[in-house]
Structures are given as C-alpha cells and as structure tokens.
Amino acid sequence: MGRPEARASPYESGDRPVLEIRRHGGWWDQRDSLSSSPLSSSPLVVPNNSGAAGAYQEESMNKYLNHTPLGLAILASSIVIAQSPAQAAEEDSVWDPVIVSANRLPQTADEALSSVTVITQEDIAQRQYRSLVQALQNEAGISVATNGGVGKTSSLFLRGTESDHTLVLLDGIRVGSASLGTFAWQDMPVDLIDRIEIVRGPRSSLYGSDAIGGVIQIFTRKGHSEKTRITASVGAGNNQTREASMSLSGGAGGLYSRIGVNYEETEGENSCREDAGVLFGGCFTTEPDDDGYERLAAQLAVGYRFKPGNYVELQGLYSENENEFDGGFENESDGQQNQVSVTAALTPADIWSVRLVAGRSEDKIDSAKDGVFASRFNTLKDTVSWINGLVLGENVTLSLGSDYLREELTSSTEFTEEERETLAGFAQLGVQWGILSTELSGRYDDTDGQYGRWTGSFGAGLALSESTQLFTSVGNAYKVPSFNDLYFPGFGNPDLEPEESISTEIGLRHQLESWQFSVTGYRTEIEDLIAFDPVLFIPVNVDEARIKGVEFSVDYRDSDWVAGADLDWMQTENVKGNNAGNELPRRPQRKLSLYADRSFARWSIGGELLFVGKTYDDLANNRELGAWQTLALRASVDLTKNLVLKARVDNVFDKQYETASFYLEPDRSFLLSLHYDTGA
Numbered sequence: 001m002g003r004p005e006a007r008a009s010p011y012e013s014g015d016r017p018v019l020e021i022r023r024h025g026g027w028w029d030q031r032d033s034l035s036s037s038p039l040s041s042s043p044l045v046v047p048n049n050s051g052a053a054g055a056y057q058e059e060s061m062n063k064y065l066n067h068t069p070l071g072l073a074i075l076a077s078s079i080v081i082a083q084s085p086a087q088a089a090e091e092d093s094v095w096d097p098v099i100v101s102a103n104r105l106p107q108t109a110d111e112a113l114s115s116v117t118v119i120t121q122e123d124i125a126q127r128q129y130r131s132l133v134q135a136l137q138n139e140a141g142i143s144v145a146t147n148g149g150v151g152k153t154s155s156l157f158l159r160g161t162e163s164d165h166t167l168v169l170l171d172g173i174r175v176g177s178a179s180l181g182t183f184a185w186q187d188m189p190v191d192l193i194d195r196i197e198i199v200r201g202p203r204s205s206l207y208g209s210d211a212i213g214g215v216i217q218i219f220t221r222k223g224h225s226e227k228t229r230i231t232a233s234v235g236a237g238n239n240q241t242r243e244a245s246m247s248l249s250g251g252a253g254g255l256y257s258r259i260g261v262n263y264e265e266t267e268g269e270n271s272c273r274e275d276a277g278v279l280f281g282g283c284f285t286t287e288p289d290d291d292g293y294e295r296l297a298a299q300l301a302v303g304y305r306f307k308p309g310n311y312v313e314l315q316g317l318y319s320e321n322e323n324e325f326d327g328g329f330e331n332e333s334d335g336q337q338n339q340v341s342v343t344a345a346l347t348p349a350d351i352w353s354v355r356l357v358a359g360r361s362e363d364k365i366d367s368a369k370d371g372v373f374a375s376r377f378n379t380l381k382d383t384v385s386w387i388n389g390l391v392l393g394e395n396v397t398l399s400l401g402s403d404y405l406r407e408e409l410t411s412s413t414e415f416t417e418e419e420r421e422t423l424a425g426f427a428q429l430g431v432q433w434g435i436l437s438t439e440l441s442g443r444y445d446d447t448d449g450q451y452g453r454w455t456g457s458f459g460a461g462l463a464l465s466e467s468t469q470l471f472t473s474v475g476n477a478y479k480v481p482s483f484n485d486l487y488f489p490g491f492g493n494p495d496l497e498p499e500e501s502i503s504t505e506i507g508l509r510h511q512l513e514s515w516q517f518s519v520t521g522y523r524t525e526i527e528d529l530i531a532f533d534p535v536l537f538i539p540v541n542v543d544e545a546r547i548k549g550v551e552f553s554v555d556y557r558d559s560d561w562v563a564g565a566d567l568d569w570m571q572t573e574n575v576k577g578n579n580a581g582n583e584l585p586r587r588p589q590r591k592l593s594l595y596a597d598r599s600f601a602r603w604s605i606g607g608e609l610l611f612v613g614k615t616y617d618d619l620a621n622n623r624e625l626g627a628w629q630t631l632a633l634r635a636s637v638d639l640t641k642n643l644v645l646k647a648r649v650d651n652v653f654d655k656q657y658e659t660a661s662f663y664l665e666p667d668r669s670f671l672l673s674l675h676y677d678t679g680a
Contacts, residue, residue: 102199102215103428103439104206105389105399113439113459113471115141115507115520115551119196121221126562126597127608128634128648130671132188132196136216138593138608140551140566141200145586145659146186147282148271149666150241151293151323154185159200159522160547160572160587161213162530165479165499167203169217171315173341173359178379178407181210181482184363187321187337189262189297191233191245194221200551201522202477202503204455205441208403208424212477212501212526220317222301223249223258227679235673239290241266243673254305265294272326273662281623282662283326295321309347316340330367330374338362341383351391358384375412379483382406395432401425407483415487416494422447422480435463439473451498453478472506485530485539493539497528516555523548542619543576545584562606563596574619582621586660588613590627597634607633617661628657644675 102112119135129135133154137144145163146154155163164181167174176183196218203211228250235243242265249258268291277286296319303313319337341359348354364378387401405422409415426443439459446452457475464470479499486494507520529542549570556563568591572584583589590613597606610630617623631653636646647670654668 102203103399103430103441104387104401105397105428113461113473115200115505115518117198117200119198121194124190124193126604127595127606128636128646128671128673129190130648130650131186132190132193132218133185134650135190135196136185136198138566138595138610139198140553140568140593141214141549142198143568143586143588143591143612144185146665147660147663148291148325149269149293149664150266151186151268151295151321152271152291152325152663155182155586155660156185156216157587158198158213158216159524160549160570160584161501161524161526162479162499164482164530165210165212167207167209167211167215169215170317170339170361171218171220171341171359172343172357172385173339173361173383174381174405175337175339175361175363176381177363177377177482178381179377179409179411179483179488181479181485184335184337187295187319187335188218189245189264189295189319191262192220192260192297192299192317194219200520201473201505202455202457202475202501202524204445204453204477205443205457205475206426206428208405208422208443208445208455209447209453209478209480209498212479212499212503212524220299220301220315221247221249221258221260222303222313222315223251223256226251229677229679231675231677231679233673233675235671237266237671238669239267239269241669241671243671254311255303256305257302258300260299262297263295266292268292268324269664269666270326271663273664276326276662277328279662282660283328285326285328287326287331289326291324291326293321293323295319309353310345312342312344314340314342327369330369332369332371333365333367335366336362336364338364353389355387355389356385357387376410377413378410380408382408395437397430399426399428401427409483413489415483415489417483417487420448437461447480451480453498453500467511469509470507471509472504474502474504476500476502479530481530481539491538496530496539497541499526499528499530501526514556514558516553518553520551521549522551540619542574542579545573546575547572547584547587560599561596562599564594566593567591579619579621582619583616585616585618585621586625588615588627602638603635604637605633605635607631612659623661625658625661628655630655630657642677644677646673646675647671 102114102116117139119139124135133144133146136142136156141159143157144154146152156166157163158166168176168183196216199215201214203215207215230248232246233244243263245260245262247258247260251257270288271291272283272287274286274288276282276284297317299317301313301315303311305311317339321335323333323335325331339359339361341357344356346354360380360382362378362380366373367375382405384404385401387399390398392398403424407420409418422445424443424445426441428439428441430439431437437460442454442456444452444454455476455478457473459471459473461469461471478501481496481498484492485496486492501524503522503524505520505522507518509518524547526545527543529545530539547570549568552567554565570587570589572587574580574582574584592611593608595606595608597604612628614627615625617625630651632648632650633652634646634648636644638644649668649670651666651668657665659665
C-alpha cells in the first residue's frame with residue numbers, strides 16, 4: 001500500500017479544506033491542507049493517543065497514581081506538548097497528528113493536552129463493524145455492558161465513570177434521553193457514520209454537565225463537491241439477519257449534499273436467561289424466545305460554501321426501530337432517534353472566526369407488553385452554541401463562547417418536573433512558549449437557578465523531541481441528575497446531589513515511521529456518585545469513589561500489515577458508605593484488545609481478539625461477572641474496481657458470557673455482504 005500522499009480535496013463536512021488524518025487500524029492517511037483560520041467548522045481529528053511510547057517503569061507509574069491532584073497540578077505547570085499548526089502541516093509523516101476536537105477550537109494533536117482517539121469511516125469499513133457498540137468496545141478506556149444481543153440496551157463506561165458520565169454529541173448537538181440521561185448507542189446506524197472522536201478526561205470546563213469521563217462525538221457522512229458518488233450494499237447472516245444501505249452525494253460550485261438510507265433486520269436470539277425469573281435478576285422473568293430487532297434510518301446533509309471559512313450547513317438524521325426483549329412489564333418497543341442542526345461559520349477578520357450551531361435532538365420510545373401499550377417516554381434537547389476564536393498574538397489564542405440547552409420530557413408517567421433550561425458561558429486561553437505551551441479554561445453553568453457550577457481545567461505539555469511528547473492536565477467536572485434519577489415515581493430519588501469530580505492525567509506519545517506508542521495514566525475522584533442499584537432499583541449517591549488506571553497502546557503498519565494492541569489496567573473503589581472498599585459494578589480491571597489485518601493483491605484478511613477481566617454486577621459485589629474472551633475474523637476481496645465482497649464472523653469459538661447479569665451475549669454469528677462504490 002505504501003506511504004499515503006497528501007491530496008487536495010474539499011472536506012466532507014462542508015467547511016474549508018483541513019488537514020485530516022485517516023487512521024487505518026493505526027496507520028494514517030493524510031489529506032487536504034491545513035488552513036490558518038483560528039476556528040474550524042469541521043470536527044477536529046487526532047490519532048489514537050491512548051497507548052504507550054517508551055518505557056515507563058512500573059514503580060514510577062505507581063508513584064504517579066498515588067500523587068494528589070494538587071501534586072499533578074504543580075507538575076502540569078511545567079510540561080506541555082509543542083508543535084505549531086504550520087509545523088504539522090509541513091511535516092511528511094503518516095503519524096503526524098493534526099486537528100482535534102478536545103477544546104472546541106482547531107489545534108494540532110501535538111497541542112492536545114489529553115488522550116484522544118478517532119475511529120474513521122475507513123476503520124469501520126476495513127474492520128467491518130456491524131454496530132457502534134462493536135466499534136467502541138475495542139478502544140482503550142472503554143468498557144461496554146449490554147442487555148442481550150443486537151439492538152438491546154447498551155451502557156458505555158469511559159475510564160470507569162458511570163454510563164451517563166460521557167457527553168455524547170452528534171454533529172455538534174447534544175443527543176440522548178433527557179429522562180435516562182444516557183444515549184441509545186445500539187440505535188445509531190454505523191453505516192451512516194463518517195468518524196467517531198473519543199476525548200478522554202473531564203471536559204465540563206468547555207461543555208458543562210455530563211463530561212466527567214469524557215466526550216464522544218459522532219459525525220455523520222457529508223457530501224463531496226467534486227463529483228457525484230453512489231454507494232450501495234446488501235448483506236445477510238444467521239438468525240435471518242438482513243442489511244441494506246444506499247447513498248447519493250455530490251455537488252457543484254459551493255453547493256454540496258448527501259442523502260443516505262440504512263436498513264437492518266434480525267430475528268435475534270433469546271436476550272435473557274430462562275432462570276432469571278427464578279433467581280430474581282436481569283429481566284426478572286422467563287421468556288425463552290428469540291428477541292428480534294429492526295431499524296430504518298435516513299440521513300441528509302446540504303451545505304453551501306461562500307468562501308473558505310464561511311459556510312452554512314443543514315444536517316438531519318432520522319432513525320426508527322422496533323425492538324423485542326424480555327421483561328415482566330414490557331417486552332417490546334417502538335423507538336426513534338432524530339436530530340437536526342444548522343451550522344453557520346464566518347470569518348469577520350483574519351484573527352477572528354465565529355461559529356453558530358443550533359439544533360434539536362429527540363429520543364422517543366413507546367413500550368408494550370405482548371402488544372398492549374405500557375409506557376411512553378419522549379424527550380427532546382434544544383441546543384444553541386456560539387463560539388468565537390481569536391488570535392491575540394503569534395503564540396496566544398483565546399476562545400469565548402456560550403451554550404444554551406433546553407430539555408423537555410413528555411411521558412405517560414406523571415413527573416413532578418418535565419422541563420429545565422441551562423445557560424452557560426466559557427473561555428479558554430492558550431499560550432505557547434517555544435516548545436512549551438499551556439491551556440487554561442473556565443466555565444459557569446446555571447440550570448434553572450437550582451444547579452450552578454463553576455468548572456475549570458489546566459493543561460500543559462512538553463515536546464521532548466520531534467517524535468516524543470509529554471502532556472498532563474487537571475480539571476473538575478460535574479453531572480446534573482437526570483429526570484429519571486430525580487423524579488421517576490417509585491424509582492427516583494429527589495434527594496440526589498449532582499455528581500462532582502476532579503481528574504488528573506499524564507501521558508507520553510512517541511511516533512516513528514511505522515510505529516506509534518503511547519501510555520497514559522489517570523486518576524479520578526468523584527463525590528456523590530450516582531449509581532443504579534439493581535437490587536433496590538433506585539439511584540443512590542455513593543459518598544466518594546476513586547478510579548485510577550493506565551492505558552497503553554501500540555500501532556504498526558508496513559506495506560502489507562496493519563496491527564495494534566490496546567491494554568487497560570484500572571482500579572475502581574467506593575471509598576465511603578455502605579459499600580466502602582467494593583469495586584464499582586461493570587468496570588473490569590483488565591482489558592486487552594488485539595487486531596491485525598494482512599493485505600494481498602485483491603484480498604484482505606484480519607481479525608481482532610478481545611480479553612476482558614472479571615467484574616461485578618452490583619454495588620455490594622455479590623454477583624460476579626466472569627472474565628471472557630472473543631475472537632472475530634474478517635475477509636474481503638475486490639471483485640472489480642467498484643465491487644467488494646466481505647465476510648465477518650463474530651464470537652468464532654461460540655463463547656458463552658455475560659456483561660450484565662442474566663443477559664446473554666450473542667452466540668457465534670456471521671455476515672456476508674456485497675458493497676458497491678463509484679468513488680472507490
């Protein structure tokens with residue numbers, strides 16, 4: 001395959017051209033050119049920083065993990081990543097990091113004072129991921145628990161924090177259920193995704209509530225302005241699984257557009273063990289049947305570029321699904337995940353860029369028991385963001401912005417409160433001193449005058465050499481309780497306090513021509529942690545929890561091979577309260593992910609191996625979830641220039657395991673698919 005070359009083409013998001021790094025299982029493909037505009041309308045991209053570079057001694061890492069937040073804050077004042085955008089644009093290396101979305105302004109990845117990973121459209125295609133959950137669960141710092149097979153409720157834990165401690169954005173707009181406080185990962189069609197950015201660590205100083213563990217931003221596919229492009233695919237697998245998708249994109253002059261449609265259907269498998277009704281766990285009932293899933297989704301993007309850095313874009317996503325599951329009160333649902341947004345970008349002056357984003361996301365679900373209506377929960381989030389990027393000097397940048405969020409709940413269940421509003425303002429100052437640079441940010445959020453919170457963060461880094469960077473950061477974050485947490489009749493707890501945290505991290509990145517290594521250590525302390533107790537069936541405040549861990553990653557590529565590994569070590573602990581000394585549930589202490597792909601003339605074969613250590617399913621640590629391992633294999637062959645045949649087998653050894661008590665993970669499964677692309 002050889003070394004990728006830089007090539008000029010309009011960026012898919014409808015913005016000015018940017019320098020984008022495409023990661024192919026750890027290898028990077030450089031495209032487009034880097035603009036000097038201080039504010040990019042496009043999302044920011046960076047390679048996988050979650051792994052290791054060089055040799056950190058175990059003794060020194062343990063010493064770091066025992067440092068106090070104050071100690072690391074002092075350390076932070078003397079270390080920074082350093083490389084200017086111009087330097088990054090001039091370098092010719094496949095590992096050159098470029099633009100990231102960690103701070104809501106464009107910056108090269110060498111300037112990112114945090115651990116960030118990007119899963120690109122090419123990654124998704126090469127590894128033949130069948131769901132968003134499947135794509136995320138192999139990444140460093142992420143563990144996933146699912147209530148059964150395809151389409152069933154999935155919970156994501158980023159760096160050991162709770163499932164609602166990760167802020168999820170879709171094309172810049174907040175998404176997820178306002179009642180649950182979580183995002184329906186299982187309902188997002190992976191075929192409509194352009195890329196996924198994972199930013200680890202607290203980001204409340206820029207985004208407000210929810211960003212305790214980090215931010216995951218999903219970007220849907222956009223149109224190309226160069227030529228018309230048609231894609232189509234069909235697939236079939238076991239359990240009467242059928243998949244199909246099609247898209248049309250193109251443009252002329254400054255106008256560009258794309259429309260895409262995706263369909264998936266499966267009869268599924270039994271999602272809950274038959275003994276759940278006897279042993280009182282999981283679904284609390286016995287329903288030995290196949291639990292199917294069906295989803296239809298459509299995505300539209302239309303935009304116009306007036307000139308570089310000045311554009312307007314309309315984007316929308318509609319996704320509806322029918323889901324079957326096991327439950328004593330409900331066992332089927334009809335759901336929708338909808339989102340629409342308008343983005344406008346202007347450059348009033350060479351040193352000033354403005355971006356305005358406004359949109360609405362909806363999460364709707366009607367549930368029933370054997371065809372009889374049981375409940376309805378419809379929630380919406382209206383988001384407005386205004387961001388200003390200013391260049392104050394050769395080495396000084398300033399961002400100023402404000403956010404508005406309105407959440408509303410409509411339900412067949414009567415809540416005492418069904419609407420709330422949040423207004424916030426934030427600022428971030430970046431200063432570079434040669435090879436040293438620092439970042440300081442602060443924000444204030446007010447939610448209906450009830451929850452007012454100041455948050456801040458400080459980051460710094462040091463370029464040890466052209467290929468080695470050391471970075472560190474410290475910041476606090478918070479999470480406002482959801483409507484369900486507070487007000488759900490019989491299951492809510494109106495006495496809950498907002499969760500608050502302080503986190504520190506230190507990391508090292510090292511890049512060579514064919515290799516990339518990185519290692520990151522982190523520590524998070526959370527007060528008034530909200531966790532759902534599956535025995536009491538109510539959310540409770542854990543007085544204090546402590547999480548610490550290390551993430552290690554290595555990626556390699558030559559002309560024939562793409563390979564890599566991610567290793568997580570993590571310790572979680574309830575520090576005070578009735579469960580003091582116990583682990584937080586569903587957070588395994590160990591996880592190892594391995595992947596490799598081998599390319600031939602027309603063929604490609606590969607696979608991924610995932611090892612996950614034991615954990616517990618309850619706060620009391622009475623129900624143990626055993627360690628498990630799964631293997632996935634894949635292959636593809638180019639039938640013609642535009643036609644590719646692909647095959648993937650998951651859980652090759654038919655491993656029986658659970659990530660949530662009593663809920664069965666899928667048995668061995670396969671999918672055979674045919675893909676057509678005029679742009680190939």
